Amino acid sequence: MSVDVTRNGPAQAATLSVGCAALVAACVRLAAVPGGPCASALAAVAAVLPGGAQAGEFAALQAIFLSVWLIVWIVLDRALARRELPVGVHQTLFLASLGLATTLWWPPVAEALRARWS
Amino acid sequence: MSLERRSSRALVLALLIFLLEIAAVVVLTTAPLQGLIGPGLLGARSALHALFAGIVMITMTIGVFQGIRLWTSEMPRIEDLEAGSLVNVIACLAALVSGAVLLTARRPDLAAPPALRVFFEFKQFAGMLCLPLVVAACSIIWRYGEALPRSRAVRETAGLVLMLAFFYFMCAFALGAALARLRTLQGVL
Numbered sequence: 001m002s003v004d005v006t007r008n009g010p011a012q013a014a015t016l017s018v019g020c021a022a023l024v025a026a027c028v029r030l031a032a033v034p035g036g037p038c039a040s041a042l043a044a045v046a047a048v049l050p051g052g053a054q055a056g057e058f059a060a061l062q063a064i065f066l067s068v069w070l071i072v073w074i075v076l077d078r079a080l081a082r083r084e085l086p087v088g089v090h091q092t093l094f095l096a097s098l099g100l101a102t103t104l105w106w107p108p109v110a111e112a113l114r115a116r117w118s
Numbered sequence: 119m120s121l122e123r124r125s126s127r128a129l130v131l132a133l134l135i136f137l138l139e140i141a142a143v144v145v146l147t148t149a150p151l152q153g154l155i156g157p158g159l160l161g162a163r164s165a166l167h168a169l170f171a172g173i174v175m176i177t178m179t180i181g182v183f184q185g186i187r188l189w190t191s192e193m194p195r196i197e198d199l200e201a202g203s204l205v206n207v208i209a210c211l212a213a214l215v216s217g218a219v220l221l222t223a224r225r226p227d228l229a230a231p232p233a234l235r236v237f238f239e240f241k242q243f244a245g246m247l248c249l250p251l252v253v254a255a256c257s258i259i260w261r262y263g264e265a266l267p268r269s270r271a272v273r274e275t276a277g278l279v280l281m282l283a284f285f286y287f288m289c290a291f292a293l294g295a296a297l298a299r300l301r302t303l304q305g306v307l
Contacts, residue, residue: 011271
């Protein structure tokens with residue numbers, strides 16, 4: 001992939017895609033209440049993955065995370081290839097998405113949120 | 119360089135190699151390696167995952183120092199950055215794949231206590247984040263290359279990502295080591 005080295009767009013695309021994928025994976029995990037449709041969908045995804053039967057829900061979440069990361073990266077890379085972006089805003093977005101995903105993934109927080117919504 | 123200094127270095131190197139050879143032979147012929155790795159396929163898979171995690175520990179430590187230098191404008195050599203970031207990606211990929219392979223060997227009938235499950239699930243998340251972060255840093259370093267010192271924003275972004283990768287790796291590594299110890303003690307996970 002060629003890159004315009006005078007623009008910071010590609011660098012921001014690389015980081016934002018990780019934050020976005022982490023947030024999506026954390027939200028999917030949060031929505032996967034045992035017995036619910038999201039958990040069934042995750043189980044179905046895990047069933048088609050090699051070794052997914054033993055690895056369970058996490059294998060599906062990992063596959064979703066990696067897929068979202070790569071797709072978002074390709075899309076953002078093309079969209080931001082020749083753009084100079086305000087770094088502060090994008091780094092804040094990246095850190096906020098990563099921080100939020102980490103908080104949502106922390107099991108006690110996830111369980112508390114699930115209990116509140118159910 | 120004087121002849122005396124060169125010969126001294128050669129002597130030290132020769133002695134070190136000789137001592138290493140003796141140590142290796144002694145260890146290999148006397149160590150109960152089976153006891154170290156553990157029985158069966160699970161033991162071999164665990165040992166491989168731990169070995170790769172140990173290698174990532176080294177590459178990540180180098181990476182975080184390079185990240186700090188990028189952040190503070192003390193540019194390391196581009197060639198060092200490129201090689202370091204690529205090795206980091208390869209090591210992370212190996213650790214992730216070996217972790218996935220290890221996960222498939224888990225016994226689902228062994229239910230872990232809730233307290234351990236909390237740490238295990240978070241370890242999985244932290245470990246999963248490492249690969250995309252180091253790939254992002256590697257792509258920035260390789261794609262910008264010689265232009266990296268000229269763009270402060272890009273340099274700082276690469277440094278930030280390397281530091282974050284180190285943080286998440288340390289979470290995964292520490293929890294992995296702690297859980298391996300607990301697994302030995304309690305026979306769970």
